[in-house]
Structures are given as structure tokens and as C-alpha cells.
Amino acid sequence: MPAPTPRSTAVALLDKVLGEGRLLSELNAPLSRLAPADRARALRLAGDTLRGLDRADRLLSRQLRKTPQLHVMNILRLGTVELCMGGDAHGVVDELVSLVGAHPRYKRLRGLVNAILRQMAGDAGKPWKDLRVPRMPGWLREPLVSAWGNGAVSAMEKAQFAGAPVDLTLKPGQDPGDWAHHLGAVALPTGSLRLRESGQISALPGFSDGAWWVQDAAAAMPARILAPRTGERVLDLCAAPGGKTLQLAAAGASVTSLDISEKRMERVTENLARTNLSADIVVADGLGYQGGPFDAVLIDAPCSATGTIRRHPDLPYAKDGSDFGALIALQAQMLDHALTLLAPGGRLVFCTCSLLPDEGEVQVEEALARHGGLRTDITALELPGVDPAWRTEEGGLRLRPDYWPDLGGMDGFYIAVLRRE
Template identity: 85%
Template sequence: MPAPTPRSTAVALLDKVLGDGRLLAELTAPLARLSPPDRARALRLANDTLRGMDRADRLLARQLRKTPQLHVMNILRLGTVELCMGGDAHGVVDELVTLVGTHPRYKRLRGLVNAILRQMAGDAGKPWKDLRIPRLPNWLRDPLVSAWGNGAVSAMEKAHFAGAPLDLTLKPGEDPTAWADRLGGTALPTGSVRIGDAGQVSALPGFEDGHWWVQDAAAALPVRILAPRPGEFILDLCAAPGGKTLQLAAAGAQVTALDTSEKRMARVTENLDRTGLSATCVTQDAFAFTEGSFDAILVDAPCSATGTIRRHPDLPHAKDGSDFGALIEQQARMIDHALTLLAPGGRLLFCTCSLLPDEGEVQVEEALARHPGLATDTAALDRPGIDPAWITEEGGLRLRPDHWPDLGGMDGFYIALLRKT
């Protein structure tokens, strides 16, 4: 069997996402045999193909009399996207023709793949830039249009298609402008640093020394709003992958980081070690944890993750919304459980990386109705870079991918700070 390459691995990833409904984050085995730079390239190729798949399918439909088997179609999709985005025609076509030729079931289609990709490298690929921005599937688009309107959703789709730059959160005391200059990036209004074409993250200055960690600018805002103080006892109830734990620890809080996944908690521990920060790490189901009375609790609840599609374009293809009801119920239970662990006068920060109001605004409205004496703290939302127009009626903060269009967007998030009296 030939050694895997970034392109062959990207096709294998596409087969799993589009054939088996798997998320890219779950697919570690196909990437394991690649070097870190090749691993990054394979993921980039797979993500680019998923973002541009609607356009690729439209162009391919003009050339195909019938749709081939999924593996072959994914080879054509990847090749079409790469060629239409400026890839080297000789390298793309030759490698993908060879790839289909090594498959015992599909090698008879080498001629078809060769002919179509050569057409895409020529005139057949020229309409690419004039095709519409790829749309979300109807199962997700329809509820989002109902919540935010067609214009806003179209703007979100534009942000999804553009993809996401790399955002970094700096340790307290580090100068965002200085690091932006050093890394060739931009200092964002909220204090994060954004890099357009980062390449291999672990090779960037400051990574090994733990001066910063990767975290979307929107994901960094919950802790900034919580405003942890040195010495406070704070529970990060759903801690992995750990960005918020690092923020809390860097602020000097006494942090208990809890998550149910041993593998994901191992990443939290690795990042704490790299950055020289400390927290008590607990691997346990959140609902089984009953210890302590905390000054503040951060609940980044399991959710649909629909706010992260600009970084995870596999999500609309791997999910269909059927599990969202159970997630919404779990979020409500998690708020109720967290309140039992909160000291009187304590602060509960609830957030989800979702674009669905049922996982944000509605959750908080219903929590306020269930718990007399619980109130939102809108004054806490007055932070650098936050537009007052993002503050919602019930006192939370709604972030969307179409915010900051001139800066590269942000993840979709809902954030609310609740105070227990």
C-alpha cells in the first residue's frame, strides 16, 4: 500500500465525514501516519473541500452524466476545489489520478478522473468564483433564518465560506500589539491576537514557552466577562479542551477543571504544563460532582457547536440536528446543578458555542424563571471590544460569525453572567 500523503488522507477523511457522519475531530487514525506539517495540510485540504463542496458539486454536475461512488466523487471534489483555488494543475491531477488508480474497485475510472480534473484546470473551473456562497443545509438554515433573518444568515454563510484565522489568547501582562507584530498578525479589540496564515502552530514563536494558547476570540470572552480574581475558588465545569481553564488559572484563581473525558482532560493537563499554570484536574461526570462551594462557576455546556462552523465545516455534514433536543435538556440540568455548587452571592457564567436561541437566550430566560433571586449581570458585559448592540433582552451576549466582517469574523457564542442572591 502506498504511503499516505496529505491529499490521500484528506480524501479518507472526506469519506468518513460524508459517508459515515463522523466529525473530523474524531478521526485521529487516518492522520497518525503523517508528520505534523502534512497532518495540518491534510486537514486544510479536507476543510477547504467541505467549505467549497456545494460549488464543486455544481461544477462537477456539468461534466458528469451520473454521480460516481462516494470515494471517487470525493477525489473529484477535492481536486476541483484545489484547482479552482489556484492549486498546481500538474501536481493535483497526477496525484489524484494515481490515487484512484491504486484502488482495486475504482481503478477503471482513472480516465474519467483524469479527463474531468483536466477540464477543471481549464475552462470548466472558471465559473467557480461566480457561483453563490455555499448555503447551510435546510435542517439548520431554516431555524437560523427564523431566529436572525435571511440577511444575517447569508452573512454568516459568507463567514463560514471564508474560514477562520487563528486566534491566540495571551497570558496576562503580555502585550497584544507586540505579539501581533512578532507573529505577523493583528491585535483584536477584545485583546486576542489574530493570525491569517499560521501554518504549524507548534512552530510559532511563544508556543513552547507558553506565552499564549489557541482560542477563538469569541471563546475568550466568557472568562473576560466572568473577571476572575486572584485567590477565588472557581469551577470550570466542562473544561476540555482547556482554553478557559488556562485563562482562569492565569488570572490567579484556584481552579478546579472538570470534564468527563480522560483523553480531553489529558490535553488540558498538557496545556497547563506548557504554559506553567496550575489547576486541579478532575475526570468525572459533571452531575456526579457535588464537592465544594465555589465563588464562581463557568459552564461551557455541551451544545450543537453550530457557532463553530467557520472552523469546523464538517459539522453540517456529520450532524442532522436529531440530538439537539437532548443537548438542550442537558444544558438546563447543568445550570440547575451548577447553582447547587455555587456560594451565596456567587457568579455563574453560562455559555454555549451555538447559534440557536434555544441553547442561549431561551435557556437563560427559563433559568431565571425557575430560580427566584437569580439575575443577569449586564454591567459585566461592558468589556473592551464588545458592541452594546450584541447585548440581548434578557441580559446575555449574542456573538455571531458575521460580526467583525472586516476583521475575519468570530465564532457564534451565547454568554450570560448570572448572580445568585
């Protein structure tokens, strides 16, 4: 068996996502045989192909009389996207033709793949830039249009197609200007840094010293809004992958970091060690946890993750919306339970990385109706870089991928601060 390459691994990833409905985050086995830089390239190739899938299929439909088997189709898709995005024709075509030729079942299609990809490297690929921005699937697009309107959803799709730059959160006390210079980054209005070029993250200045960690600018805002104080007891509920735990600990809070996934919490522990921060790690089901009382609770509740499609383009292909009802019910349960863990006068930040109001605005509206004396704290949302227009009627904050279009967008999030009278 030939040694895996970033391209062959990207095709294997596409086969799993599009053939089995798997998420890229679950697919460690195909990536494990690659060096870190090649692993990153394989994920980038797979991600670019998923973002451009609609365009690739439109171009390929003009060349194919019959759709081939999924593996071959994914080879054609990857090659089409890479060529149309400026990839080296010789390298792309030769490797992908060799890849299909080495497969005992599909080697007879080597000539077809060669012919089509060479056409894509020529005139057949030229219409790429004129095709419409790929749309989200109907099961997701329809409720979003109902919530935000067609124009806003089209702008979100444009942001998703562009992909997501890499954002960093600095430890308190670091000079953003200095680090922006060292890292070739841009300082964002809310305090995060945005890399102009990502490259291999672990090789960047400050990584091994723990001066910063990777965290989307929107994902960094719930902990900033919670505004932990030195010595406060704070529970980070559903904590993995841990960016918010690091923020809370770096602010001097006494943090309990809880998540149900032991494997994901291992990564949180590793990042705490790298950044020389500490937190009490608890692997447990949040609904059964009886610790506290806490001065503050941050709950990033399990959700559809529809706000992260710009960085996770596999989501629309690995999900179909059938789990939304169960997730919404779980969020309400977790919010109600989290309120029982608060000390008198404590505050709770509820957030989800979802674009669906049922997982954000509606959750908080219904929580306010269920719990007498509960209110939203809108003054907590008054932070640098937070546009007042992002506030919602019930007193939360709505972030969307189409915000900051000139800066590269942000993940979709909903955030609210709840206090008892």
C-alpha cells in the first residue's frame, strides 16, 4: 500500500463525511499516519472541497455523463476545487490519476479522471468564480431564513464559503500590539488576535511558552462577558475543548472545568499545563453534578454547532437536523440545573455556538418565564468591540458569521447573562 499523502488522506476523509455522515473531528485514524504539517494540509484540502462542493458538482455535471462511485467522485471533487483555486495542474492531476489507478476496483477509470481533471485545469474550470456561493442544505437554510431573512443568510453563506481565519486569545498582561507584530496578526476590536497566515500553529512564537491559545473571537466573548474576578469560584460547564477554562483561570478565578468526555478533557489538561494555568478537572455528566455553590457558572451548552460551519464545513453533510429537538430539551435541562449551582447573588452565562433562535434567544425567554426573579444583565454586554446592534430583545447577544465582513467574520454565537433578583 502506498504511503498516505495529504491528498489521498483528504479523499479518505471525504469518503467518510459524504459516505457515512461522519464529522471530521471524529476521523483521527486516517490522519494518524501523517506528520503534523501534512495532517493540517489534508484537513485544509478536505475542508476546501466541502466548502466548494456545490460548485465542484456543478462543473463536473457538465463533463460527466454518469456520476461515478463516491470514491472516484470525491477524487474529482477534490481535484476540481484545488485546480479552480489555483493549484498546480501538473501536481494535482498526476497524483490524483495515480491514486485512482492504484485502486484495484477503480483503476479502469484512470483515463476518465485524467481527462476531466485536465479539462478542469483548462477552460472547464474557468466558470468557477462566476457560480453562486454554495448554499446551506434546505433543512438548515429554511429555519435560518425564517429567523434572519434571505439577505442575512446569503451573507452568512458567503462568510462560510470564505472559511475561517485563526484567532488567538492572549494571556492577560500580554501586549496585543507586540504579539500582533511577532505573529503577523491583526488585533480585533474585542481583544483577540487574528492571524493573516495560519501555518503550523505549534511552530509559532509563544505557543510552547503558553502565551496564547487558539480560540475564535466569538468563542472568546462569553468568558469576557462573565468577567471573572480573582478568587471567585467559577464553574465551566461543558468545558471542552477548554478555551473558556483557560480564560477564566488566567483571570485568577478558582475554576472547576467539567465535561462528560474524558478524551476531550485530556486536551484541556494538556493546554492548562502548556499555559501554566490550573483548574479542577471533573469528568462527569453536568446534569448530575452537585458541586458548588459557585459565584459564577458559564455553560456552553451542547447544540447544533451551526454557528461554526465556516470552520467546520463538514457539519451540513454529517447532520440533518433530526437531533435538534433533543438538543433543545437538553439545553433547557442544563440551564435549569446550572441555576441550582449558583451561590446567592451569583451570575450565569448561557451560550451556544448556534445560529438557531430556539437554541439561544428562545431558550432564555423560556427560562425567564420558568424562573421567577430571573433577569438578563444587559450591562454585562457593554464591552469594547461589542456592537449594541447585536443585542437582542430578551437581553442577550447575537453574533453571526456575516458580522465583521471586512475582518473575516466570526463564528455564530448566542450569549446571555442571567441573574436572580
